[in-house]
Amino acid sequence: MNQVDVTIVGGGPCGLFASFYAGLRGMSVRIIDSLPELGGQLTALYPEKYVYDVPGFPKILAKDLAHDMIEQGLQFDPEVVLEQTANELIRTDDGYIIKTDGGLELPTKTVIISAGAGAFSPTKIGVEREDDYHGKGIHYGVRDKSIFQGKKLVIIGGGDSAFDWCLNLEDVAESITLVHRRDVFKAHEDSVEKVKASRVEMKIWYTVKELHGEDGLSGVTVENTQTKEREHLPADAAIVNIGFKSSLGPIKDWGLEIVKNQIQVDGRYQTNLPGVFAVGDVCAFDGKLKLIATGVGEAATAVCFAKQAIDPSAKLFPGHSSDMDLTTGHHS
Numbered sequence: 409m410n411q412v413d414v415t416i417v418g419g420g421p422c423g424l425f426a427s428f429y430a431g432l433r434g435m436s437v438r439i440i441d442s443l444p445e446l447g448g449q450l451t452a453l454y455p456e457k458y459v460y461d462v463p464g465f466p467k468i469l470a471k472d473l474a475h476d477m478i479e480q481g482l483q484f485d486p487e488v489v490l491e492q493t494a495n496e497l498i499r500t501d502d503g504y505i506i507k508t509d510g511g512l513e514l515p516t517k518t519v520i521i522s523a524g525a526g527a528f529s530p531t532k533i534g535v536e537r538e539d540d541y542h543g544k545g546i547h548y549g550v551r552d553k554s555i556f557q558g559k560k561l562v563i564i565g566g567g568d569s570a571f572d573w574c575l576n577l578e579d580v581a582e583s584i585t586l587v588h589r590r591d592v593f594k595a596h597e598d599s600v601e602k603v604k605a606s607r608v609e610m611k612i613w614y615t616v617k618e619l620h621g622e623d624g625l626s627g628v629t630v631e632n633t634q635t636k637e638r639e640h641l642p643a644d645a646a647i648v649n650i651g652f653k654s655s656l657g658p659i660k661d662w663g664l665e666i667v668k669n670q671i672q673v674d675g676r677y678q679t680n681l682p683g684v685f686a687v688g689d690v691c692a693f694d695g696k697l698k699l700i701a702t703g704v705g706e707a708a709t710a711v712c713f714a715k716q717a718i719d720p721s722a723k724l725f726p727g728h729s730s731d732m733d734l735t736t737g738h739h740s
């Protein structure tokens with residue numbers, strides 16, 4: 409893998425803005441995220457909630473904001489490495505190598521850590537042999553709708569993702585059964601009404617207890633949480649949408665100064681390691697607010713100091729984007 413000017417660990421709003429700003433400053437960029445999708449908390453935790461405190465948008469759905477931030481963040485064609493958790497940070501003569509859990513070794517001159525509360529991983533249902541069925545019928549997200557074509561599908565969960573996938577996959581799946589452990593849904597009311605009116609069968613007050621199938625999933629056993637009655641549902645695929653866990657995990661072992669699960673930074677968002685910066689929810693300094701509006705400003709500042717760390721003759725303040733030719737990053 410080639411050495412880039414800056415590697416951004418975490419593709420949430422702050423990492424995406426750092427990617428855009430680094431591109432604007434003519435830097436080569438690599439973004440790493442443990443999830444299959446960019447967008448961080450906006451995409452993973454609250455896609456259907458409105459955000460009211462981002463400049464320029466009196467009111468915007470988190471998923472729409474994520475969509476636009478992804479478009480902006482990818483404007484200068486950064487390399488995007490998804491479904492890889494940055495595990496190790498190794499110092500080299502001219503920067504660092506980041507090793508991922510998938511065995512990649514990614515060289516970089518500088519690093520901006522925008523890891524939020526840490527790498528997200530999907531919450532599992534917690535039944536026997538669940539890992540054996542991963543990719544063989546059990547899914548924790550959807551990257552390609554077509555794999556559910558003509559399938560008997562079980563969707564587990566009561567939040568926006570579960571309901572969105574019911575509605576989105578209705579036209580491809582042979583049948584869909586939504587399994588949820590209670591009669592309260594976190595999903596948007598409008599989506600709940602649409603699913604109720606659709607051909608999706610709803611199994612409310614049920615949890616999945618067993619997975620069946622020789623070489624891949626063929627069915628699940630569900631149990632009524634109140635009566636304890638069990639039932640077998642034929643299923644070729646199940647999508648688990650019961651949330652995410654996050655953990656700073658490996659980043660804690662990178663030799664960074666960690667204060668209460670956050671990385672201590674100075675006024676330049678520089679950590680105690682040279683050329684390594686931290687921005688967004690993951691960083692700690694006096695006066696830190698965990699907000700998108702403030703985090704993206706931290707990202708722009710960190711990028712400018714990373715630029716200077718690579719090229720001490722570079723200006724800290726690049727001027728205004730309105731004066732630049734965005735196709736070249738140069739002033740017009």
Ligand SMILES: Cc1cc2nc3c(=O)[nH]c(=O)nc-3n(C[C@H](O)[C@H](O)[C@H](O)COP(=O)(O)OP(=O)(O)OC[C@H]3O[C@@H](n4cnc5c(N)ncnc54)[C@H](O)[C@@H]3O)c2cc1C
Pocket residue numbers: 417418419420421422423424440441442443447448449450453454457458459460461492493494495522523524525526527528656658659687688689690698699700701703
């Ligand atoms: C329910 C809810 C509502 C909110 N509403 C608002 C609001 O209205 N306005 C507002 O300003 N803020 C809001 N926030 C807070 C806002 O979402 C966060 O401040 C923002 O997402 C922080 O962005 P970030 O880029 O720092 O991190 P995140 O969005 O947390 O993204 C971090 C990314 O880094 C990845 N990552 C972490 N560690 C690794 C690793 N080792 N390797 C690879 N990838 C890694 C994660 O998978 C994740 O995708 C809300 C938060 C929640 C939970």
